Amino acid sequence: MLQIAMGAVILGLLWALTTIGVYITYKILNIADLTVEGSIAMGAAIAARAIYSGMDPFKATILAIIGGVLAGLATGLLHTKLRIPPLLSGILTMIGLYSINLRVLGKANQSLLRLKTIYTVFGDLGIGKDRFSTQLGLGQTLPILAVAVLCVAITIFVLRWFFGTEIGYSLRSTGDNPRMSRSQGINTNSMIILGLMISNGLVAFSGALIAQQQAYADVQMGTGSIVIGLASVIIGEVLYARRSFLSRLVAVVLGAITYRLIIALVLELGMPASDLKLFTAITVAIALALPVFKSHWEPIKNSIRRRVDVTS
Amino acid sequence: MLQVKDVSKTFNQGTANETAALRNLSLHVKQGDYVTLIGGNGSGKSTLLNCIAGVFNVDQGHIIVDSQDLTGCSEHKRAKVFGRVFQDAMVGTSAQMTIEENLALALRRGMRRTLSRGIAPKEKTLFQERLKILELGLEHRLDTQVGLLSGGQRQALTLLMSILREPKVLLLDEHTAALDPKTAVRVLELTDRIVQDRQLTTLMVTHNMRDAIRYGNRLVMMYDGTIILDVKGEAKRRLSVEYLLNLFDQASGEEFPDQKALLA
Ligand SMILES: Nc1ncnc2c1ncn2[C@@H]1O[C@H](COP(=O)(O)OP(=O)(O)O)[C@@H](O)[C@H]1O
Ligand SMILES: [Mg+2]
Numbered sequence: 001m002l003q004i005a006m007g008a009v010i011l012g013l014l015w016a017l018t019t020i021g022v023y024i025t026y027k028i029l030n031i032a033d034l035t036v037e038g039s040i041a042m043g044a045a046i047a048a049r050a051i052y053s054g055m056d057p058f059k060a061t062i063l064a065i066i067g068g069v070l071a072g073l074a075t076g077l078l079h080t081k082l083r084i085p086p087l088l089s090g091i092l093t094m095i096g097l098y099s100i101n102l103r104v105l106g107k108a109n110q111s112l113l114r115l116k117t118i119y120t121v122f123g124d125l126g127i128g129k130d131r132f133s134t135q136l137g138l139g140q141t142l143p144i145l146a147v148a149v150l151c152v153a154i155t156i157f158v159l160r161w162f163f164g165t166e167i168g169y170s171l172r173s174t175g176d177n178p179r180m181s182r183s184q185g186i187n188t189n190s191m192i193i194l195g196l197m198i199s200n201g202l203v204a205f206s207g208a209l210i211a212q213q214q215a216y217a218d219v220q221m222g223t224g225s226i227v228i229g230l231a232s233v234i235i236g237e238v239l240y241a242r243r244s245f246l247s248r249l250v251a252v253v254l255g256a257i258t259y260r261l262i263i264a265l266v267l268e269l270g271m272p273a274s275d276l277k278l279f280t281a282i283t284v285a286i287a288l289a290l291p292v293f294k295s296h297w298e299p300i301k302n303s304i305r306r307r308v309d310v311t312s
Numbered sequence: 313m314l315q316v317k318d319v320s321k322t323f324n325q326g327t328a329n330e331t332a333a334l335r336n337l338s339l340h341v342k343q344g345d346y347v348t349l350i351g352g353n354g355s356g357k358s359t360l361l362n363c364i365a366g367v368f369n370v371d372q373g374h375i376i377v378d379s380q381d382l383t384g385c386s387e388h389k390r391a392k393v394f395g396r397v398f399q400d401a402m403v404g405t406s407a408q409m410t411i412e413e414n415l416a417l418a419l420r421r422g423m424r425r426t427l428s429r430g431i432a433p434k435e436k437t438l439f440q441e442r443l444k445i446l447e448l449g450l451e452h453r454l455d456t457q458v459g460l461l462s463g464g465q466r467q468a469l470t471l472l473m474s475i476l477r478e479p480k481v482l483l484l485d486e487h488t489a490a491l492d493p494k495t496a497v498r499v500l501e502l503t504d505r506i507v508q509d510r511q512l513t514t515l516m517v518t519h520n521m522r523d524a525i526r527y528g529n530r531l532v533m534m535y536d537g538t539i540i541l542d543v544k545g546e547a548k549r550r551l552s553v554e555y556l557l558n559l560f561d562q563a564s565g566e567e568f569p570d571q572k573a574l575l576a
Contacts, residue, residue: 166416166425173406173417180404183365184473185391185421 006141008264012257013148014213015228017155017206019236019256020249021199022229027237028163029175029195031079034090034226038097039071039200041222043207045101048110048217057118061208067104068204069197071097076193094222101219109218117212119143144213151209155202156249162198163245171195224277227284232256234287313513314341314364314481319373321356321363321537333359335537336373341481341515346507348524349517350556351534352564357517358399360534361483364515366390377480392422395474397467397487404470407459411450411469414458415439418473442472446502464495471503475512482507484516500527521553535563 025033043064050060071093078089123143162168173181174191181188211217236255241248321334333356351357362368364375366387374383377393398404405414416431443451446468488496504527507514518524524531531548533541540563
């Protein structure tokens with residue numbers, strides 16, 4: 001049980017980087033960016049291929065991030081320069097990336113078993129080698145957890161700084177009110193491109209970390225990732241969000257972990273794994289519709305409260 | 313100062329919806345001019361302001377400020393020169409950001425944005441000082457989200473943002489039209505005070521002929537994409553609403569929409 005929960009937490013943390021990427025496009029830039037599906041697989045493909053070819057896992061991961069940044073750039077250019085609607089721009093990049101990822105990987109999937117990854121490097125440092133962890137059977141898990149927490153923490157730290165800068169402010173205002181932003185002298189096209197690059201860089205980072213964790217990269221692994229990302233963002237927002245930017249980022253991470261715990265739970269309860277995507281889709285649909293439900297529920301709640309007031 | 317030279321703008325050219333919004337329009341606004349711009353619905357007032365600010369590219373003609381031709385220049389680059397307030401109070405501010413964040417964005421209008429802090433610590437006192445001018449108590453609410461403010465408060469804030477970094481020309485497009493009458497008067501008085509105090513070169517669109525006569529030193533009336541009246545100084549002070557209405561009727565062969573309200 002501990003191991004299942006731990007596995008869910010780790011998966012949640014690794015996916016949290018994708019979720020933060022989705023948060024940046026969906027919540028800050030106000031764009032539903034489907035590039036994510038391609039860039040997560042791209043991160044995995046680049047990291048896997050590089051590691052398989054003998055590259056240092058840290059360099060391989062950085063290379064993966066650069067790949068994602070370029071994917072974001074492609075979508076950004078399609079949208080801002082060629083005036084293709086953002087949804088379609090993302091789809092075009094995503095489709096194109098499928099072929100690119102196949103080329104990068106050289107085949108549909110690649111195992112990384114027994115190869116040096118970021119986690120084995122940390123494992124060699126001695127994390128999880130103590131007797132206590134070994135007895136609990138966490139010898140493999142602890143280094144992964146350490147890396148995941150570290151990566152998420154650094155990402156949150158950097159993003160919090162970035163969105164507090166002049167450029168960060170401009171990016172936020174561009175997503176919220178592009179007309180006002182232009183009238184205040186902000187180049188909204190550049191900001192959209194920048195946001196997409198940051199977002200997809202993070203998503204590819206996530207893909208690289210996931211591939212190394214499961215010791216396996218697959219060009220299909222991005223399928224449905226945008227929905228998983230959205231689900232996590234919404235769960236985080238509904239359950240944990242506070243006002244400050246930092247707390248919102250933390251909420252997004254907690255949302256990603258919560259999503260994985262929910263999935264682990266329903267699987268434990270006997271739901272076939274093949275139904276997962278349907279389950280996720282329905283969850284997201286309900287979550288997106290929450291404001292609608294709320295607007296129906298509020299009047300009912302208020303009328304009940306009023307009646308209670310009258311009787312008391 | 314600001315020269316609009318022989319500008320034409322047609323929307324949806326070559327389709328059934330083709331609309332000539334500006335027809336060979338020329339206007340020369342001098343340094344310190346405070347122009348009120350009136351005209352019926354669809355006469356092209358907003359289009360003129362949008363062409364000046366670079367929201368739309370003109371089909372023909374030039375937009376020149378201080379002998380610098382801005383015609384091909386993109387909107388965000390022109391923002392260095394123009395301060396703007398729009399009719400819709402939602403347009404001029406970022407609802408999700410706080411009052412101070414909005415002001416910080418406006419303080420950097422026309423400047424390179426870098427990776428330094430979005431708000432420098434010493435700027436807060438500047439913002440508080442400036443917000444006091446509005447007399448709305450916003451100086452105590454720097455970290456309030458702008459989305460929580462009323463339309464009038466947002467419009468006053470937008471006005472402050474448009475002049476925080478002094479613009480060469482201030483462009484106001486019916487910026488009090490969507491407010492309730494009492495708030496509209498307050499925002500208009502505030503605008504007048506700011507423009508007079510700072511001697512700002514201003515182009516203010518209004519749908520109210522009385523306001524157009526009361527404020528400013530020059531009045532321009534548009535009809536169907538052209539200027540049909542342009543009076544300054546003493547001649548402007550002697551204008552009457554009746555005269556403007558008559559002129560409008562002559563030009564259009566129809567009655568000015570809010571005529572009765574204006575004469576009431
Ligand atoms: N973005 C646009 N697309 C198409 N037609 C437009 C657009 N903006 C304005 N128009 C048309 O141009 C004409 C002038 O509009 P506008 O400048 O908004 O007038 P005003 O501000 O004087 O009421 C109108 O006929 C209007 O329908
Ligand atoms: Mg208008």
